[in-house]
Amino acid sequence: MLFSEHNFTQHRTSPIGSIEVITGSMFSGKTEELIRRLRRAQFAKLPVEIFKPEVDVRYDEQFIVSHNSNSIPSTPVAHSSAILLLSADTKVVGIDEAQFFDDELPHVCVQLANKGIRVVVAGLDMDFKAQPFGPIPALMAIAEHVTKVHAVCVRCGAPAAYSYRLNDREERVMLGEKESYEPRCRSCYFSGQIT
Numbered sequence: 001m002l003f004s005e006h007n008f009t010q011h012r013t014s015p016i017g018s019i020e021v022i023t024g025s026m027f028s029g030k031t032e033e034l035i036r037r038l039r040r041a042q043f044a045k046l047p048v049e050i051f052k053p054e055v056d057v058r059y060d061e062q063f064i065v066s067h068n069s070n071s072i073p074s075t076p077v078a079h080s081s082a083i084l085l086l087s088a089d090t091k092v093v094g095i096d097e098a099q100f101f102d103d104e105l106p107h108v109c110v111q112l113a114n115k116g117i118r119v120v121v122a123g124l125d126m127d128f129k130a131q132p133f134g135p136i137p138a139l140m141a142i143a144e145h146v147t148k149v150h151a152v153c154v155r156c157g158a159p160a161a162y163s164y165r166l167n168d169r170e171e172r173v174m175l176g177e178k179e180s181y182e183p184r185c186r187s188c189y190f191s192g193q194i195t
């Protein structure tokens with residue numbers, strides 16, 4: 001061990017926090033991966049707090065639910081500042097559907113991580129127009145770890161990074177499932193074919 005490393009590990013007084021981002025298209029397994037990481041923390045007997053934006057009540061008001069019906073209890077919050085207030089005594093914070101949060105979310109995550117909390121955030125990196133979505137790009141920049149997961153393109157079977165909207169509604173936020181969106185690869189997304 002180098003002298004500097006030794007010095008560093010011996011003299012650290014505060015606990016080590018971090019920021020992890022899990023991102024990708026719809027149906028890519030973001031929520032599954034978030035639940036997997038949070039369950040492992042619970043198995044390790046760490047206190048875990050889980051949040052989602054109040055706007056996302058698709059499956060359940062209190063639970064985070066994946067497309068394959070895996071679920072974990074969560075607290076819906078209207079603004080990211082509430083996450084700070086509600087995480088005082090925890091060691092791990094999980095946040096799902098983070099694309100719907102306000103632009104203060106990255107700052108909130110930094111404050112949590114600097115207090116020694118492990119922060120795991122899941123959310124869409126791009127909207128249906130393939131544009132960066134909400135606070136996710138900023139979170140990807142400041143995170144220690146970024147995991148980009150992929151769905152399977154429903155048109156050709158290739159890895160899918162895009163969420164294609166199946167109707168002509170233009171508003172950015174439109175909750176929905178398979179009736180409204182399908183995961184597509186670059187080629188199938190930009191050729192825009194609907195059958």
Ligand SMILES: Nc1ncnc2c1ncn2[C@@H]1O[C@H](COP(=O)(O)OP(=O)(O)O)[C@@H](O)[C@H]1O
Nearest residue numbers: 025026027028029030031032066067068151152
């Ligand atoms: N085209 C698809 N590609 C991959 N998984 C799919 C697809 N359609 C449905 N699924 C299901 O979605 C699950 C992932 O759901 P979830 O973790 O909620 O994804 P995300 O949070 O990224 O939208 C998969 O395990 C699979 O059962």
Ligand SMILES: Cc1cn([C@H]2C[C@H](O)[C@@H](COP(=O)(O)O)O2)c(=O)[nH]c1=O
Nearest residue numbers: 025026027127128163172173174175176
């Ligand atoms: C692309 C896109 C998606 N949404 C909505 C649709 C769903 O309700 C969620 C994403 O859920 P998932 O867990 O990632 O499958 O976001 C939206 O409002 N606007 C969009 O552009």
Ligand SMILES: [Zn+2]
Nearest residue numbers: 153156185188
């Ligand atoms: Zn494709």
